[in-house]
Amino acid sequence: MTTLLDSASGVIAPSPALPAPPVFEDPADERLLRKRELAAAFRLFGRFGFSEGVAGHITARDPEHPDRFWVNPFGMSFNQIKVSDLILVDHTGAVVEGDKPVNRAAFAIHSEVHKARPDVIAAAHAHSLHGKAFASLGIPLDPITQDAAIFYEDQGLYAEFGGVASSVEGGRRIAKAVGETKAAILQNHGLITVGHSVGEAAWWFITMERSCQAQLLAMAAGTPKLIEPEIARTVRDEIGNHFAGWFSFRPLWDQITEGRPDLFD
Numbered sequence: 350m351t352t353l354l355d356s357a358s359g360v361i362a363p364s365p366a367l368p369a370p371p372v373f374e375d376p377a378d379e380r381l382l383r384k385r386e387l388a389a390a391f392r393l394f395g396r397f398g399f400s401e402g403v404a405g406h407i408t409a410r411d412p413e414h415p416d417r418f419w420v421n422p423f424g425m426s427f428n429q430i431k432v433s434d435l436i437l438v439d440h441t442g443a444v445v446e447g448d449k450p451v452n453r454a455a456f457a458i459h460s461e462v463h464k465a466r467p468d469v470i471a472a473a474h475a476h477s478l479h480g481k482a483f484a485s486l487g488i489p490l491d492p493i494t495q496d497a498a499i500f501y502e503d504q505g506l507y508a509e510f511g512g513v514a515s516s517v518e519g520g521r522r523i524a525k526a527v528g529e530t531k532a533a534i535l536q537n538h539g540l541i542t543v544g545h546s547v548g549e550a551a552w553w554f555i556t557m558e559r560s561c562q563a564q565l566l567a568m569a570a571g572t573p574k575l576i577e578p579e580i581a582r583t584v585r586d587e588i589g590n591h592f593a594g595w596f597s598f599r600p601l602w603d604q605i606t607e608g609r610p611d612l613f614d
Contacts, residue, residue: 370546370595376413381432383409383470384419386547388432388612389605394475395427396605397555405475406455409547410463416440418463420456422449431614440464453515461520462527462543469543471550480540483561487536490560492581493573497560499553499589501581505533514538531589532557545591548598556597 373379387409399405405427408418417439421430436447440463442456462472483490489506492498507526511519514535523541527533531553532542540557544550567573576584587593606612 367596368599370592373412379412383412383547384432384435385606385613386551386602387419387421387435387471388430389602390473390547390551391421391427391430392605392609392612393551393555393601394473395430397477397558399475399477399554399558400427401476403452404454406452406459407471407473407475407547407551408455408459408463409471410469411437414439415463415467417445418459420451420459422447423452423455425449431612433614454513457515457517457520458523458541459520461517461524462541465521465524466527466529466543468545469550470545471547472541472543473550473554474535474539474541475554476539477554477558479562479565480534480558481538483565484534484536484539489534490557491564491573492576492578492584493567494560494563494576495584495588496556497564498576498581498584500532500557500560501576501578501585503530503532503585503589505530507533507535507538510535510537531594544594546595546598548602549591549594552594552598552601555601 387407390407403424406420408420411417417437419435419437422434422436436449436451437445438451438456439445440460444451458474459472463469487508489504490497490500492501505526505528507523514520534540540554542550542553542557544553
């Protein structure tokens with residue numbers, strides 16, 4: 350077990366004083382936690398105003414069946430989603446568990462991302478205001494703040510827009526843009542983030558949306574100063590690793606689960 354802040358590397362990592370992502374022997378227990386974190390993430394996205402009509406989806410890979418993922422039902426408000434509302438979809442688009450419809454774009458995008466990245470547990474995509482405004486520029490986030498440096502050399506750019514991403518081929522191109530990174534900016538569309546846990550993927554989306562807002566504000570005011578590449582990489586490695594993403598989500602998890610315990614129903 351390493352310390353919270355290793356003096357040599359500066360990497361934020363688990364310590365005896367901090368919680369760590371749980372390890373499960375029973376996939377049923379792991380499935381329940383992933384579904385609970387998924388429902389909590391939707392409530393948070395709703396609270397942050399990331400919803401846009403019926404657009405937006407977050408997925409969590411099933412721990413027992415890696416070719417299936419849990420996702421929100423099509424047309425349901427983020428602010429009302431509960432664990433019992435989540436549906437299980439396989440990589441052919443069939444609903445394996447649940448009686449609600451699946452968003453075609455959710456299947457097209459997330460099935461291809463999950464196929465391309467076996468390491469990814471969760472993926473998040475929404476039409477958040479500042480994310481889609483920034484995406485219209487067709488440029489990557491610059492390392493102008495500590496938070497934005499999380500994505501330095503660790504973000505993709507899908508520099509085209511071919512309409513609603515409801516085709517498997519469209520989803521495949523988005524998955525290619527994500528590549529081996531934690532996120533991608535989808536030109537004229539919005540943001541997508543991935544993680545080794547639901548909390549990590551959700552946190553990357555939340556902080557990326559805010560970083561888009563910060564860069565838009567800075568560009569409107571003048572010419573932002575960039576963090577030096579070597580420093581940006583160090584910051585990314587310190588606070589942009591898998592544990593840091595998972596741990597950064599914990600305060601939001603505590604807040605939403607205490608205030609909205611009905612999401613566990």
